[in-house]
Amino acid sequence: MALRGNLRDFTVTQLLNLINLASKTGTLIVDGPSETAHASFRDGKLAYARIGNEDNSLASILHRANKLSAGQYQIIRQRGGQMNDKELGLLLINAGYVTQEDIILSLHQYFTGIIQKLFTWVEGFFRFENEMLPPDDRINVRMDLENLIIEGSRHLREWEQLQDEIPSLDMALKFADRPGANLRNVNLSVEEWRVVSYINPKNTIRQIANATKMTDLEIRRIVYGLIQAGLVEIVRPEGTTLPPARMFPTEDREEQKSLVNRLITRIRSL
Amino acid sequence: MQTVKMVVTGPFSAGKTQFIGSVSEIDVVSTERKISQGTERAIKESTTVAMDFGRITVDEDLVLYLFGTPGQKRFDFMWEILSEGMLGFIVMVDSTRPETFREARSILETFRAYAPTPYVVAANKQDMPDAWPVEDMRHALRLDSKVKLLPCVATDRNSVKTVLLELLYSILAEMESGG
Structure with missing residues (x-):
């Protein structure tokens, strides 16, 4: 079945959130305003990305990250021949030109740049191809998505969208019990940390906003980012009681159960 | 005569009226109006403006009364009125229209705030080729695994029965756990 849509309705941040939570493997293809981007994931981690016709060879990425000089880059282009990225990487490490860490960091930086560019796209069709992986000759990484999601949510400025995401500030927040989500590995801003420090099912989002002196828009944006990164969940505040509503025509507990059982029997018989 | 009610809610064109119509013993009492706005009109000709109403004796x-809420946001003042005293509620989501998922989540949160009653989410139009897989929808809608x-296919009576029964099982389970 399809996982496809338009960025106008389903943002890149939301897509990354889905890929992260579902630990998806495959490639997200986005047809943007003037070019197409591919981002590949393994088990919910970013493995590889490319955009348009941009030269994304390892040599080019290392050159752009100032790990290779213009001269070295030219020589590799001329003499590299049919050498693929993995072979070139090994050669450069063995020759002492770069370290493995240089390569990984440069790739992280390059792929992050592509995702950041995607965050600026508000229009474009996307589809997710399950099990479609990057070419074998490319170097894959394993980047956690939480930081990218937080980064993406900082781009979200539309009041209406934030209001849809968090309709009520009278709800509370709790930390998600999802394994793998570790706050220590997430790059939060000072404002985000201030909000995190108040997260407790007893505190409403409005109380947190008051305590941290944030406007509705500011608190919504931060809470949205934390939710999207799978770090927190919205819950009803502890200790709140709603006005009693008369759900059953009887107060007797056993009669109420009998009534539900009658409903079940009737629906089954339809 | 004793009466109880359940509410069927969800975004515009999620299939609420069809859902109620599949099991109601009366023709759904629908307060539909022709749509005047362009984008919504491209999806369907008329929409519910106050509520839909179905009945199962x-x-x-x-x-049992089934109330369908209006899907268009400008009629959301009806939601709280309709939710009063409900046994539980069903959030209908069109699996083929990811652009409505955000609104579906917002409606779900709003109804949860109205009443702490059990609810289920129905991923409608699962028979369509462009329907999102249910587990992807769970993540997109940020639904807890519980x-x-x-x-769901709102035009299929058995499918609708399954959704209603699952909601009733949740209501019963909550009563038995002392909720």
């Missing part, structure tokens, strides 16, 4: 002493997200 359980026995001579008990009747929340029932059920594949």
Whole structure:
């Protein structure tokens, strides 16, 4: 079945959130305003990305990250021949030109740049191809998505969208019990940390906003980012009681159960 | 005569009226109006503006009413009125229209704030080729693994029965756990 849509309705941040939570493997293809981007994931981690016709060879990425000089880059282009990225990487490490860490960091930086560019796209069709992986000759990484999601949510400025995401500030927040989500590995801003420090099912989002002196828009944006990164969940505040509503025509507990059982029997018989 | 009610909610064109129509013993009392706005009109010709109303007679002493809320946001003042005293609610989501998922989540949160009653989410139009997989929808809608997200085809009576039964099982389970 399809996982496809338009960025106008389903943002890149939301897509990354889905890929992260579902630990998806495959490639997200986005047809943007003037070019197409591919981002590949393994088990919910970013493995590889490319955009348009941009030269994304390892040599080019290392050159752009100032790990290779213009001269070295030219020589590799001329003499590299049919050498693929993995072979070139090994050669450069063995020759002492770069370290493995240089390569990984440069790739992280390059792929992050592509995702950041995607965050600026508000229009474009996307589809997710399950099990479609990057070419074998490319170097894959394993980047956690939480930081990218937080980064993406900082781009979200539309009041209406934030209001849809968090309709009520009278709800509370709790930390998600999802394994793998570790706050220590997430790059939060000072404002985000201030909000995190108040997260407790007893505190409403409005109380947190008051305590941290944030406007509705500011608190919504931060809470949205934390939710999207799978770090927190919205819950009803502890200790709140709603006005009693008369759900059953009887107060007797056993009669109420009998009534539900009658409903079940009737629906089954339809 | 005793009466109880359940509410069927969800975004515009999620299939609420069809859902109620599949099981109601009366023709759904629908307050539909022709759509004047361009984008919505491209999706369907008319929409519910106040509520839909269906009925299932359980026995001579008990009747279940199904209320469908208007999907368009400008009629959301009706939601709180309709949710009062409900046994539980169903959030309908069109699996083929990811652009409505955000609104569906917002409606779900709003109804949860109205009443702490059990609810289920029905992923409608699962028979369509461009339907999102249910588990992807769970993540997109940010539903906890404990929340029932059920594949559904609102025009298929058996599918609708399954959704209603799952909601009733949740209501019973909550009563038995002392909720």
